[in-house]
Amino acid sequence: MTNSIAEVKKPILSIKDLSIAYDKHYAVKNVSVEIKKNTVTAIMGPSGCGKSTLLRALNRMHELYENITTEGEALLNGQNIYDISPIKLRRHMGMVFQRPNPFPTMSIYDNVIAGYKLNGIRTKKKERDEIVERSLRDVALWDEVKDSLYKKGTFLSGGQQQRLCIARALAFSPEVILMDEPTSALDPIATSKVEDLLVKLKENYTIVLVTHNMSQAARISDYSLFMYLGELVEYGKTKNMFTNPIDPRTEEYLTGKFG
Numbered sequence: 001m002t003n004s005i006a007e008v009k010k011p012i013l014s015i016k017d018l019s020i021a022y023d024k025h026y027a028v029k030n031v032s033v034e035i036k037k038n039t040v041t042a043i044m045g046p047s048g049c050g051k052s053t054l055l056r057a058l059n060r061m062h063e064l065y066e067n068i069t070t071e072g073e074a075l076l077n078g079q080n081i082y083d084i085s086p087i088k089l090r091r092h093m094g095m096v097f098q099r100p101n102p103f104p105t106m107s108i109y110d111n112v113i114a115g116y117k118l119n120g121i122r123t124k125k126k127e128r129d130e131i132v133e134r135s136l137r138d139v140a141l142w143d144e145v146k147d148s149l150y151k152k153g154t155f156l157s158g159g160q161q162q163r164l165c166i167a168r169a170l171a172f173s174p175e176v177i178l179m180d181e182p183t184s185a186l187d188p189i190a191t192s193k194v195e196d197l198l199v200k201l202k203e204n205y206t207i208v209l210v211t212h213n214m215s216q217a218a219r220i221s222d223y224s225l226f227m228y229l230g231e232l233v234e235y236g237k238t239k240n241m242f243t244n245p246i247d248p249r250t251e252e253y254l255t256g257k258f259g
């Protein structure tokens with residue numbers, strides 16, 4: 001069900017009849033939705049409703065597992081993500097996880113540039129320096145770490161580590177950043193910094209954010225999806241969904257009746 005609003009922004013990602021099953025159990029069922037460019041879109045819903053499964057499918061993370069089947073399609077700028085190699089796709093669609101996970105043996109600098117190194121992409125030192133500075137500036141971390149770039153990433157606070165992981169995702173200048181509860185392991189101050197950052201980043205990127213935190217979705221997302229038992233129950237402008245949900249299940253969830 002879609003909130004009836006004049007849609008002005010262009011879709012960057014079109015998900016069509018996407019279903020994902022673990023063995024024979026469907027965790028995501030026939031989801032179709034268009035994610036608009038330069039927005040923050042929140043995926044909400046009670047535990048186990050398929051939020052992370054849907055997000056991971058967009059980055060083709062399920063293919064490594066034989067028991068997981070994916071049906072339907074997802075188009076990035078009109079191109080089927082299954083027609084792009086996973087490595088190339090991940091340059092266009094970065095991923096940030098729940099727990100900050102900088103590579104523990106690498107310096108801050110090497111963490112930011114890790115995607116290039118791990119994929120064997122050769123770059124000149126000057127170019128690498130520029131990518132590292134740009135990415136760290138984008139996450140408002142440059143001033144905090146510019147004098148300690150060669151210290152280990154794990155020396156940073158939890159919130160700084162998460163911003164470092166976002167910088168690592170930004171190093172390839174992706175179009176879309178997929179985020180799976182990126183603030184759930186952070187304290188309120190670090191959470192608020194990451195939220196401010198996401199609102200700024202949407203000027204240049206499109207953000208798809210799985211969150212358990214309804215007030216976070218209300219604060220920073222432009223559009224929201226509400227999922228229940230693997231189905232997309234409702235999609236629309238966050239403001240409309242929170243003030244005037246269409247489906248009774250959305251209303252029950254938003255008013256804390258379950259989840």
Ligand SMILES: Nc1ncnc2c1ncn2[C@@H]1O[C@H](COP(=O)(O)OP(=O)(O)OP(=O)(O)O)[C@@H](O)[C@H]1O
Nearest residue numbers: 022026027045046047048049050051052053054212
């Ligand atoms: N690797 C897996 N193997 C089998 N079943 C899985 C696997 N991962 C998830 N599931 C099942 O798929 C369903 C959806 O899980 P998923 O993690 O996508 O939900 P979620 O909405 O992200 O939950 P949460 O909010 O608790 O993280 C659940 O029933 C879950 O048990």
